[in-house]
Amino acid sequence: MNVLHFVNAFFSDSAHWHGYDGIPARLLEHVQYTLLALGLAAAVGLPAGLLTGHTGRGGNAVAFVATAARALPSFGLLVLIAVAVGIGLLPVMIPLVVLAVPPILVTTYEAVRSVDPSPVDAARGLGMHERGILFRVELPVALPLILSGLRSAAIQVVSTATIAAYVSLGGLGRYIIDGLYQRDFEKVVGGATLVALMALVTLAVFWAAGRLAVSPGVRRR
Amino acid sequence: MDSVTKRYPDGTVAVDRLSLEIPDRSITVLVGPSGCGKTTTLRMINRMVEPSEGTILLDGEDLQQQPVTTLRRSMGYVIQNAGLFQHRTILDNIATVPRMIGWGKQKSRERAAELMARVGLDASLAKRYPYQLSGGQQQRVGVARALAADPPVLLMDEPFSAVDPVVRKGLQDELLRIQDELGKTIVFVTHDIDEAIKLGTMVAVMRTGGRLAQFAPPAELLSAPADDFVEDFLGADRGIRRLSFFSSAALETTTGPVVRADATAEQLAAADGAPHLLVTDADDRPLGWAEPGDLAAGDLAGARLLSHGRPFVPGADSLRAALDCAVLSPTGWAVAVDGEGRVTGVVSQQTIGEAIRSAHGAAGPAETRAEEPADGTKVAP
Numbered sequence: 001m002n003v004l005h006f007v008n009a010f011f012s013d014s015a016h017w018h019g020y021d022g023i024p025a026r027l028l029e030h031v032q033y034t035l036l037a038l039g040l041a042a043a044v045g046l047p048a049g050l051l052t053g054h055t056g057r058g059g060n061a062v063a064f065v066a067t068a069a070r071a072l073p074s075f076g077l078l079v080l081i082a083v084a085v086g087i088g089l090l091p092v093m094i095p096l097v098v099l100a101v102p103p104i105l106v107t108t109y110e111a112v113r114s115v116d117p118s119p120v121d122a123a124r125g126l127g128m129h130e131r132g133i134l135f136r137v138e139l140p141v142a143l144p145l146i147l148s149g150l151r152s153a154a155i156q157v158v159s160t161a162t163i164a165a166y167v168s169l170g171g172l173g174r175y176i177i178d179g180l181y182q183r184d185f186e187k188v189v190g191g192a193t194l195v196a197l198m199a200l201v202t203l204a205v206f207w208a209a210g211r212l213a214v215s216p217g218v219r220r221r
Numbered sequence: 222m223d224s225v226t227k228r229y230p231d232g233t234v235a236v237d238r239l240s241l242e243i244p245d246r247s248i249t250v251l252v253g254p255s256g257c258g259k260t261t262t263l264r265m266i267n268r269m270v271e272p273s274e275g276t277i278l279l280d281g282e283d284l285q286q287q288p289v290t291t292l293r294r295s296m297g298y299v300i301q302n303a304g305l306f307q308h309r310t311i312l313d314n315i316a317t318v319p320r321m322i323g324w325g326k327q328k329s330r331e332r333a334a335e336l337m338a339r340v341g342l343d344a345s346l347a348k349r350y351p352y353q354l355s356g357g358q359q360q361r362v363g364v365a366r367a368l369a370a371d372p373p374v375l376l377m378d379e380p381f382s383a384v385d386p387v388v389r390k391g392l393q394d395e396l397l398r399i400q401d402e403l404g405k406t407i408v409f410v411t412h413d414i415d416e417a418i419k420l421g422t423m424v425a426v427m428r429t430g431g432r433l434a435q436f437a438p439p440a441e442l443l444s445a446p447a448d449d450f451v452e453d454f455l456g457a458d459r460g461i462r463r464l465s466f467f468s469s470a471a472l473e474t475t476t477g478p479v480v481r482a483d484a485t486a487e488q489l490a491a492a493d494g495a496p497h498l499l500v501t502d503a504d505d506r507p508l509g510w511a512e513p514g515d516l517a518a519g520d521l522a523g524a525r526l527l528s529h530g531r532p533f534v535p536g537a538d539s540l541r542a543a544l545d546c547a548v549l550s551p552t553g554w555a556v557a558v559d560g561e562g563r564v565t566g567v568v569s570q571q572t573i574g575e576a577i578r579s580a581h582g583a584a585g586p587a588e589t590r591a592e593e594p595a596d597g598t599k600v601a602p
């Protein structure tokens with residue numbers, strides 16, 4: 001009995017492809033948690049990173065927020081908040097967002113800071129407004145780095161979203177937790193494989209986004 | 222600029238009570254050693270830096286009167302490393318300001334294409350990105366971008382400092398040509414005195430501490446430096462360089478030692494007495510110098526010829542160019558040609574020396590006034 005056998009057994013069992021506990025349903029749930037958490041984290045991290053990066057002010061605050069947030073254990077936070085507010089989506093989203101904000105915030109800040117100052121100077125000298133400078137001069141050049149921050153955040157959220165199952169929610173974590181509880185290793189391995197596959201898909205999505213959104217002049221090819 | 226001072230927050234006085242009247246429609250060069258406040262002065266004109274004291278007037282109106290972006294859009298801005306937007310194509314880089322002030326996409330691009338031609342960029346580069354261009358080409362794009370919305374004023378901060386000397390000379394010539402066509406009010410910053418003398422209608426020499434040392438047309442700078450600092454800054458060969466401002470038109474050339482390759486014995490005899498003879502072909506183009514004794518009538522081109530060196534064009538070239546030809550010539554004589562390269566005569570170092578003396582005499586002890594606008598008589602150095 002090896003891992004491959006479990007994988008094979010899990011995916012070939014037609015019962016795993018239907019119903020509320022079927023692979024499509026769990027996958028969809030997992031994607032939803034991930035997108036929601038990532039969207040919330042980006043809504044916080046991107047504007048804050050762009051603004052601090054552009055003005056050069058608040059660098060220390062960014063570093064502090066990042067370090068503090070990284071020090072918080074996701075699972076501990078989940079349990080703590082579940083105890084405080086009860087079971088539901090909120091105790092899942094908070095640790096996921098806390099997990100995803102630092103890579104987005106810090107890389108965005110760094111990305112904008114590291115843009116070559118001379119085009120920025122030229123744009124300003126030609127009479128471009130500050131908002132135009134940020135969005136039309138700095139952002140397009142900083143984009144590859146910003147995307148890489150979003151990508152690490154996304155990968156971490158994809159793997160960590162399994163904790164949703166601890167508070168009775170769905171997602172791929174269901175297979176892992178239920179499998180462990182039921183001593184059904186086929187399910188555990190199947191769930192873990194799906195999480196890994198989703199991480200790979202995430203990488204592919206970001207690669208494609210980079211190809212589409214980043215100018216060839218910045219990619220240099 | 223009226224008694225303008227800039228003190229940075231750290232206490233550095235970058236510009237100290239600078240008063241300067243920058244003439245319209247000509248090139249004013251700010252020159253001086255590194256750190257003397259040239260960039261600060263330039264950036265106060267488009268309010269990238271605000272003066273601590275003093276006022277700057279543009280056509281009699283205080284710069285503070287209009288919104289800063291409106292002001293900047295009326296002034297082109299070119300910086301040392303071009304500062305191109307690497308995510309935009311060359312065409313879109315140039316179209317930046319027209320797009321910003323609300324021209325349509327189509328119109329902006331047409332205008333950008335027009336400017337590419339004006340600054341000497343091939344149309345095939347339009348769709349490229351900045352990283353695919355050489356430094357010199359990038360700098361041309363920077364100039365085109367600054368000119369795109371046809372601003373009356375152009376501010377340039379060491380725009381050609383980062384390119385090699387050959388490319389730099391090309392860019393300088395191009396700038397002079399564009400200026401002939403467009404007649405902008407250009408303020409040009411450089412630390413290179415030769416560039417200042419070549420480009421400037423007026424040159425402001427600044428000294429460390431942000432003070433004005435002298436403000437004068439280049440010829441006057443060379444003939445009458447205001448003090449030791451300016452003289453030092455001009456360098457040791459300012460006498461020679463000053464010759465760039467004297468025309469070679471008045472040089473008396475002689476056709477005595479010039480013979481055609483198919484000259485007859487009589488013609489050769491007529492030229493006798495000259496230490497060297499310049500042999501030309503049937504179209505009067507120079508072939509080279511020969512010793513009279515080496516020549517046999519009929520086919521002079523077969524004789525052993527010394528190189529005739531680079532010729533000069535009287536009138537179009539300066540006395541400096543003529544002297545240079547004579548110094549480089551193996552015989553000490555410079556060859557004068559017309560626009561088509563046909564020999565019009567030769568001139569000795571001695572004759573050139575006399576012309577130099579009389580030119581200096583005519584220019585007089587150059588206590589000429591700095592307010593005097595430079596005339597357009599500058600000839601190619």
Ligand SMILES: Nc1ncnc2c1ncn2[C@@H]1O[C@H](COP(=O)(O)OP(=O)(O)O)[C@@H](O)[C@H]1O
Binds near residue numbers: 256260
């Ligand atoms: N933002 C700034 N803050 C403090 N000092 C500055 C600043 N910019 C320039 N300086 C100082 O002001 C002086 C003039 O600088 P600058 O105008 O750049 O000179 P230049 O262009 O002639 O080399 C220098 O001593 C420089 O160190």
Ligand SMILES: [Mg+2]
Binds near residue numbers: 261
């Ligand atoms: Mg400078």
